Amino acid sequence: MANAIAFLIVCLPSITLSYIVVCLISPWGTCTRCRPGGRNRTCRACNGSGKRPRLGWQIYVYLRRLHRDGTR
Ligand SMILES: [Zn+2]
Numbered sequence: 001m002a003n004a005i006a007f008l009i010v011c012l013p014s015i016t017l018s019y020i021v022v023c024l025i026s027p028w029g030t031c032t033r034c035r036p037g038g039r040n041r042t043c044r045a046c047n048g049s050g051k052r053p054r055l056g057w058q059i060y061v062y063l064r065r066l067h068r069d070g071t072r
Contacts, residue, residue, distance in 0.1 A: 019056055020056060020060075022054075023056030023060065024057075026054075027054055027057035027060075028051040028052065028053060028054070028057075029051070029052055029053070029054045030050065030051065030052070031043060031046035031049075031050050031051060031052045032045075033045040
């Protein structure tokens with residue numbers, strides 16, 4: 001059990017880091033609402049583009065805006 005916890009502690013930062021890298025490389029994920037049929041012009045989740053910003057990207061944009069507003 002202790003080994004599993006140690007394994008998690010070691011792995012978690014690298015998983016988080018690789019997720020951040022994925023978000024920076026391709027910030028747009030496919031829309032989960034209209035993914036089976038590809039694009040859907042009437043999809044309200046993605047405005048018909050078929051792409052949605054990843055959660056990590058949204059957090060990055062939020063933090064960047066927070067930083068910009070804070071340092072102005
Ligand atoms: Zn959609």
